Amino acid sequence: MRSRIILRAVLLALAGPSLAAGPGDTIVAARQASMKEMAAAARAIAEMFDGKRAYEPAAFKAAADTLSARAGGLTGEFPQGTLGAPSAARPEIDQARPEFEALARHIGRLADALAIKAGNAPPGITADMRMDGGSLLGKRPGAAEADPARMPAEHLLHLILQDCTSCHSKFRQKQQ
Template sequence: MDDPLVAERQASMKAIAEAARTIDWMFSRRRDYDSRAFKGAAETIRQHSGEALVSQFPLGSFGGHSGATAEIDRSREEFVALSNHLETFAAELSRAADEAPDRLTDDMKMGDHVPLGGSLLGRRPGRDADADPSTMPAEHVFHLMLEDCASCHAKFREKAE
């Protein structure tokens, strides 16, 4: 596997992770909300997802210093779908920042009655995976987005040598 490409995509993933942390800190109030920084972070994720992400994982894209698994070639459609899903959520977060230039509005936040990924009936993973993100609070979109990271990593990433 050619190392510059691996280094490049690992750097992209680090940028995505850094951006996700920025958004997380704003929702959890570890950092003041700033719509430009929020949007910038969402845009960083958007630009590194979808087609851009997939193009960094050509066929045979595993081994060596890479943590990518051979499963990417075997389940390419699923890999592409997850990458596109990530892009959709990131675009939605970017739009939410446009609509809230001054403060984190109440309708961006999840009420206490919408626990992360679950309900009173217990956890039902993927429950909202296909729901329209434009109808959800941005914080909920963000949590679903993190499920995309976890789903993709569970199947397509392993510990590199």
């Protein structure tokens, strides 16, 4: 009888909230911070292309490097046991790892290509950095997808933003 009570206490201690609130919390906080950094970087680049913020090659490169570094680390930031409330990461990530990781790899490739372009960015935004009104987007998406290095920077940014949205619509809990 007594040993059963002790055993129960031990099991309770193992399953209790102190464990759940441990390392998982740090991982969740870190990935949310890295998501926020990606959001700030993407916004900075979008605003430069939209003329809402002064274009600076160095700032463009810094933001693109942040996107590339954060996107590249994405897959490792969602380990088992850190999904579901209170995090906004859906538990479904665990059942759809290949799809989740493919999205992460895709955005990583695009962000790497953008960072390389930003590393050679001219002092002012040139026409060839602009989205090419349709010849790449729409008509031959397959060809463009095959080689992000050949896409204009603005087009890369738009594809990156599409990946943010695709992943959030599947794997992020709706905000209240």
